[in-house]
Amino acid sequence: MQATQTAQLADQELIDLYLNGNEKAFEILLRRHKARIYTSIYIFCKDAQLAEDIFQEVFIKIINTLRSGRYNHEGKFLQWALRISHNLCVDYFRRDKRRPTMGQTDEYDIFNVIGLSDESPEQNIMRSQTHERIRHLVDSLPIEQREVVVLRHYADMSFKEIASLTRVSINTALGRMRYALINMRRMVEEKDLILQ
Numbered sequence: 001m002q003a004t005q006t007a008q009l010a011d012q013e014l015i016d017l018y019l020n021g022n023e024k025a026f027e028i029l030l031r032r033h034k035a036r037i038y039t040s041i042y043i044f045c046k047d048a049q050l051a052e053d054i055f056q057e058v059f060i061k062i063i064n065t066l067r068s069g070r071y072n073h074e075g076k077f078l079q080w081a082l083r084i085s086h087n088l089c090v091d092y093f094r095r096d097k098r099r100p101t102m103g104q105t106d107e108y109d110i111f112n113v114i115g116l117s118d119e120s121p122e123q124n125i126m127r128s129q130t131h132e133r134i135r136h137l138v139d140s141l142p143i144e145q146r147e148v149v150v151l152r153h154y155a156d157m158s159f160k161e162i163a164s165l166t167r168v169s170i171n172t173a174l175g176r177m178r179y180a181l182i183n184m185r186r187m188v189e190e191k192d193l194i195l196q
Helices: 003-007 011-019 023-045 048-068 077-096 121-139 143-153 159-166 170-191
Strands: none
Touching: 003 023, 011 023, 011 048, 011 077, 023 048, 023 077, 023 143, 048 077, 077 159, 121 143, 121 170, 143 159, 143 170, 159 170
C-alpha cells in the first residue's frame, strides 16, 4: 500500500495495519494525533519537559494495550488516547500533590496548535491579547472547572465523554462548565476586561 493511501485511512484501519506488522501505520496515527494529545498533557501540567515525559508514557501504554489485544473499538482512538493522557496526568499530580496552571511559555503556546486563518498584523496582535486574557481567566478557575473548559473547548469532547474521562456524572460535568462560565463572566466584569 502506498504511503499516501495509508495516510488517508481511518484510525481503526491504521491500528489494524499496525497489529499486522505495519510500523509505518502507527507512525501515521501518532503524527495525526500528536499535537492534540501533547497539548492536552501540556495544558494539564504546564511543563514542557514533564509533558514530553508523560506523552512518551501515553504512547508506550497505547502500544502495550494494542499489542495485548485489550483495545476495544467502542470509542474513537483520539478520545481513548486523551483519556489515557488525562489519567496519567492525574496520577502524576496525585503523587506529587502539585497543582498545574495553564498558560504559555516562550517555547509553547496552546493557541498555536489551533488552526487560524491568515490575519493582518493588527488582527494578530488583538487575537494574541485576547488569548492571553482568556488564558489568565481559565488559569484562575478551580482545577475541576478548568479541566472541563479545556476538554470541552480544546479537545472538543462531548459532556458525556468528559464525564466518563473525569469519572463524574454528566450533570456534574455540565455544572462545572456552568460555574466556570459564571466565574469567568464575573472576573471579566470585575476586571472590566475587553475580550474582543
